[in-house]
Amino acid sequence: MSAFWQIFRRSVLQLARRPIYWVGIFLLPLFCFLLLADLMSDGLPVKAPAAIIDNDGSPLSRQVSQQLAGMQMVDVVATPHSFTQARHLMQEGKIYGYFLIPENFEANLLSGRAPEITFYTNMTYYVPASLLYKTFKTTALYTKAGVASDVISSAGFTENPTAMLMPININVRGLGNPGLNYAYYLCVSFMPCVLQLMIVLITCFSLGQEVKYGSSKRLMQLAGGSIVRAVSAKLMPQTLIWWVIALFLESWMFGWQGYPMHGSWWWMTLSELMFVLACQGFGLLIYSALPNLRLSLSVGALVGILSFSIAAFSFPVQSMYGAIAITSYIVPTRYNFLIYIDQALNGIDIYYSRWWYVAYIIFMVAPLPLLPRLRKAMLNPVYVP
Amino acid sequence: MKKFFRQYYHALIQEFRLVKGDPGVLIFLILLPLAYPLVYSLIYNPELVRDVQLVVVDNDRTPMSRELVRRIDAAQGAWVIGYAANLGEAKRAMNEHDAYGILEIPEGFERRVGLNEQAQAVMYCEMSLLLRYRGLLVSATDVMQDFGATITTRRIDHIAPLAETISSGDLMPVNNIQMGNIEGGFDSFVMPGILMLILQQSLLLAVSMCGGAKRQDPRKASFTPLSAERSSLIATMGGQTTVYLIMMIVPVIYIVHYVPLIFRFPMAGDTLQEFLFIVPFVLSSVGLGFVLQGIVRERESIFVIWVVTSVVFLFLSGLTWPRYAITGFWRVLADAVPGTWGVEGFIRMNTNGASLAQVSVEYRNLWILATIYLTAGYLVQRFVQRPDIEAAARRLENDSATKS
Numbered sequence: 001m002s003a004f005w006q007i008f009r010r011s012v013l014q015l016a017r018r019p020i021y022w023v024g025i026f027l028l029p030l031f032c033f034l035l036l037a038d039l040m041s042d043g044l045p046v047k048a049p050a051a052i053i054d055n056d057g058s059p060l061s062r063q064v065s066q067q068l069a070g071m072q073m074v075d076v077v078a079t080p081h082s083f084t085q086a087r088h089l090m091q092e093g094k095i096y097g098y099f100l101i102p103e104n105f106e107a108n109l110l111s112g113r114a115p116e117i118t119f120y121t122n123m124t125y126y127v128p129a130s131l132l133y134k135t136f137k138t139t140a141l142y143t144k145a146g147v148a149s150d151v152i153s154s155a156g157f158t159e160n161p162t163a164m165l166m167p168i169n170i171n172v173r174g175l176g177n178p179g180l181n182y183a184y185y186l187c188v189s190f191m192p193c194v195l196q197l198m199i200v201l202i203t204c205f206s207l208g209q210e211v212k213y214g215s216s217k218r219l220m221q222l223a224g225g226s227i228v229r230a231v232s233a234k235l236m237p238q239t240l241i242w243w244v245i246a247l248f249l250e251s252w253m254f255g256w257q258g259y260p261m262h263g264s265w266w267w268m269t270l271s272e273l274m275f276v277l278a279c280q281g282f283g284l285l286i287y288s289a290l291p292n293l294r295l296s297l298s299v300g301a302l303v304g305i306l307s308f309s310i311a312a313f314s315f316p317v318q319s320m321y322g323a324i325a326i327t328s329y330i331v332p333t334r335y336n337f338l339i340y341i342d343q344a345l346n347g348i349d350i351y352y353s354r355w356w357y358v359a360y361i362i363f364m365v366a367p368l369p370l371l372p373r374l375r376k377a378m379l380n381p382v383y384v385p
Numbered sequence: 386m387k388k389f390f391r392q393y394y395h396a397l398i399q400e401f402r403l404v405k406g407d408p409g410v411l412i413f414l415i416l417l418p419l420a421y422p423l424v425y426s427l428i429y430n431p432e433l434v435r436d437v438q439l440v441v442v443d444n445d446r447t448p449m450s451r452e453l454v455r456r457i458d459a460a461q462g463a464w465v466i467g468y469a470a471n472l473g474e475a476k477r478a479m480n481e482h483d484a485y486g487i488l489e490i491p492e493g494f495e496r497r498v499g500l501n502e503q504a505q506a507v508m509y510c511e512m513s514l515l516l517r518y519r520g521l522l523v524s525a526t527d528v529m530q531d532f533g534a535t536i537t538t539r540r541i542d543h544i545a546p547l548a549e550t551i552s553s554g555d556l557m558p559v560n561n562i563q564m565g566n567i568e569g570g571f572d573s574f575v576m577p578g579i580l581m582l583i584l585q586q587s588l589l590l591a592v593s594m595c596g597g598a599k600r601q602d603p604r605k606a607s608f609t610p611l612s613a614e615r616s617s618l619i620a621t622m623g624g625q626t627t628v629y630l631i632m633m634i635v636p637v638i639y640i641v642h643y644v645p646l647i648f649r650f651p652m653a654g655d656t657l658q659e660f661l662f663i664v665p666f667v668l669s670s671v672g673l674g675f676v677l678q679g680i681v682r683e684r685e686s687i688f689v690i691w692v693v694t695s696v697v698f699l700f701l702s703g704l705t706w707p708r709y710a711i712t713g714f715w716r717v718l719a720d721a722v723p724g725t726w727g728v729e730g731f732i733r734m735n736t737n738g739a740s741l742a743q744v745s746v747e748y749r750n751l752w753i754l755a756t757i758y759l760t761a762g763y764l765v766q767r768f769v770q771r772p773d774i775e776a777a778a779r780r781l782e783n784d785s786a787t788k789s
Binding site: 020023032035038040042045047048075087088090091092093112114115117118121122126127129130136137143144147148151160162163164165166167168172175176177182184186193194198201202205208294297298300305306308309310312314316318319320341345349352 | 482561684737
C-alpha cells in the first residue's frame with residue numbers, strides 16, 4: 001500500500017472513531033439545514049398580530065376595520081380603545097403594529113375636512129413591521145381611493161377615476177423572486193455559510209489534534225517527509241465527505257425545496273465542489289499561519305461567525321463602510337453567494353461570474369506558501385494550551 | 386455552616402485563579418463581549434440602504450419622462466447611474482453587477498398623462514438582497530404618489546367645485562409612524578438582540594471551557610478532590626457562579642449601556658430595570674454552562690460543537706424570523722433557550738421602552754429556565770463532572786506515586 005493510501009486509511013479511521021467528527025460533520029450541519037428550511041417553509045411569516053383602534057365607530061370605519069382584518073398578512077388580535085392601550089400592547093409584545101381611525105372620521109371625510117389615518121409599526125421587529133406596513137398602507141389607500149372616486153363621480157366628473165387618482169403607475173417587478181420568499185435569501189446564503197464554518201473548524205481541529213497529541217511526527221514519517229502528501233492525504237477523506245454533504249445541500253435546496261434554479265445545474269455543482277475545496281484551503285491557511293489548536297480554532301470560529309454578517313447576505317456591501325466592505329471578499333462563502341445569485345437566481349451567462357470561480361482557486365492555493373511553516377510545526381509538535 | 390462558607394470561599398478563590406490564568410476563558414469572558422459588539426455594529430452601522438444603482442431605458446424622451454427620472458434619482462433609495470438605449474443594454478449593466486434595477490418608460494408616457502389615462506412605467510429589480518429591493522420599491526412608490534398628486538392637483542384645478550376640497554391638500558392623509566427603532570435602521574434593529582446572544586454565548590463557552598480545563602487538570606477543581614471532608618456541591622457551584630457573576634458585571638454594563646450609546650441605538654428603557662432583567666438571564670446561561678460541562682471532554686472540542694449554535698439561537702430567538710411564525714418542535718426548542726427570552730425582553734425594553742412589568746412573561750420564563758438549568762447543572766456536576774474530576778485526580782496521584 002502506498003504512503004498516500006496508508007495516511008488516507010489512517011485518517012478515515014480517525015474520523016470514524018471520534019464522535020465529535022460525527023457531530024461536527026453530519027449532525028450539526030444537517031440540523032441547521034433542517035431548522036432553516038423548515039422554519040421558512042412558508043416563505044413569509046403571514047398573520048402578524050396587530051390591532052385596530054376605531055375611535056369613530058361609523059359604518060365607514062367599521063368597513064375599513066373589516067377590510068383590514070381580511071388581509072392575508074395580518075391577524076387582528078385586539079381592538080383597544082385608546083392609543084395608550086395599543087402602545088402598551090405593543091410594549092408587551094402582543095401586537096407588532098396598530099391602525100388608528102380617528103374620531104368623526106366618516107363625517108370629516110365626507111365633508112372634506114381631511115381626517116388623518118395613522119398607522120404605527122414596531123420597527124424593533126423588522127420583518128413583521130415591514131409586512132404590516134405594506135398591509136396597512138394598502139388598506140388606507142384603498143379606502144381613500146374608494147371615497148375619492150365617489151366624490152369625483154358625484155361631482156360630475158365621468159372619466160376614468162383610477163387615472164384621475166393615480167395618473168402614474170410604476171409597476172415594480174422582482175426578477176426571480178416575485179413572491180418575496182424569504183427562504184430564497186436566507187437559506188441559500190446561511191446554509192453554505194454554516195458549511196464553511198464547519199469545514200474550517202474541522203480542518204483546523206483535525207490538523208491540530210495531530211500536533212496536540214504528537215502524532216504528527218508519525219504522519220510526517222508515513223508521508224516520507226512530504227508535507228504536501230501528508231496534508232492532502234490527511235484531508236482527502238474529509239473532502240469526499242464534504243462533497244457529498246455539499247451536493248446533498250444543493251439538491252435539497254434547489255431540488256426538493258424548490259429554491260430558484262434559473263441557470264445551469266452544472267455550474268452550481270461545480271461551484272459547490274470548488275467551494276468545499278476553497279473552505280478547506282481557507283482552514284488550512286488559518287492553521288498553517290497559526291499552528292496551535294486553540295488559536296486556530298478561535299480564529300476560525302471568529303471568521304466563521306463574522307462571515308454571516310460580512311459576507312453581506314442581508315446588508316449590501318455597497319452600503320457598508322469601505323474598510324469593512326473589503327473584508328467581505330476574504331471569505332469563500334461570499335463567492336458561493338455571488339455565484340448563486342448569478343447562476344441560480346438570475347440565470348445569467350457564466351461569463352459574468354468568471355471571477356468568482358477564480359476566487360475559489362485563490363483560496364485553494366493560498367495556503368501553499370505557508371506549508372513549510374506547517375511542516376515545521378508537524379515535525380516538532382508542541383501543545384500550547 | 387461555617388464549613389459551608391469555607392468551601393464556598395475556597396471554590397470562589399479557586400475559580401478566580403482558574404479564570405485569571407486561562408487565556409481561553411478570559412477571551413470568552415472579556416474579549417468576546419467587548420470586541421464582538423463593536424465589530425458587528427460597525428458592519429451594520431450605516432443603518433440604511435441608500436442610492437441603489439438604477440439604469441433607465443427611456444423610450445418616451447419627453448419632459449414628463451425626464452421629470453419622472455429626476456424624481457426617482459432624488460429619492461433616498463435610488464440612484465440613476467445612466468441611460469441605456471434598450472432593455473438589452475440595461476440588462477447587460479445588471480449582469481455586470483453595475484446596476485440592481487431597470488426603469489423602463491414606454492413610448493407615449495407623457496401623451497397618456499395628457500389624455501387623462503394612466504401612464505405606466507415598469508421597474509425591474511434584481512432580487513439578490515431584500516434591502517436593495519426595498520430601497521427601490523419605496524422610492525418608486527413615493528415618487529408614484531408624489532408625482533401623481535402633482536398631476537392630479539393640476540387636473541383638478543380645472544374642475545372648479547371640488548378644487549378646494551382636494552387640491553388644497555390631501556383628501557385623507559395617510560401617515561406611518563415607526564415605533565421603537567424610529568429611523569428604521571438595520572443596525573438599531575438587529576444589534577440589541579445580537580448583544581443578548583453574545584452575552585449568552587460568551588457565558589456558555591466560558592463556563593463549559595472551565596469545566597474542560599478541570600477535567601484535564603484536577604488540581605484546578607473548585608473543591609479538594611479526594612479529601613476526607615466531603616465538600617458541599619452547592620457551596621462549590623455557588624462559589625463558581627459568584628465568580629461568573631462578578632466577571633460579567635463590566636461586560637453587562639458595557640453591553641447594556643455603552644454599546645447602544647456609542648452607536649446611537651434606541652435607548653428607551655430604564656437602565657436599572659434592564660439590569661434586573663439581565664440577572665436571571667445570566668443565571669440561566671451559567672446553569673446551561675454547567676450542564677454543558679457534562680459533554681465537554683476536551684477544551685477545544687467546545688469550538689467545534691458550540692460555535693454554530695449561535696446561528697441556531699439567532700433564528701430561534703425570533704429576531705430575524707418572528708416568534709409567531711415559529712411553531713411546533715422549533716417553538717419548544719426556542720422556549721428552552723435563555724437567549725430567546727433574553728432577546729425578546731431586552732429589545733422591547735431597550736427599543737420600545739417597555740418596563741420590567743411589561744416583559745413579565747419573559748422575566749418569569751427566565752427565572753424558570755434559571756431554576757431548571759441550575760438544577761440540571763447540579764445533577765450533571767454531581768453525577769458526571771465530579772466523578773470524572775475525582776477519577777482524574779486519582780490517576781494523577783497514582784502517577785506521582787509510581788514516579789516517586
